[in-house]
Amino acid sequence: MLAMTADIRLDFLRDRPNQEETPDNLKQYFTDCVRDNLHIMLCMSPLNPKFPIRARKFPGLVSCPTVDWFLPWPEEAL
DSSP states (O other): OHHHHHHHHHHHHHHOTTSOOOHHHHHHHHHHHHHHHOOOOOOOOTTSTTHHHHHHHOHHHHHSOOOOOOSOOOGGGO
């Protein structure tokens, strides 16, 4: 924890000049930065037999995603 706070201290002071430099505030700043910048990518093929099972277990994966098409999909997958 001490090494992490030393690394983000200058950024904390620049971004939040009105907050006191306490371990709790530094930890909250780190958590906020991670939450704002963390991106997760899940890649699943609809041809995989487990795809419908996962779609039923985790409906958010199907109802809330951003789909980026990088290559043409086979007709069977559409």
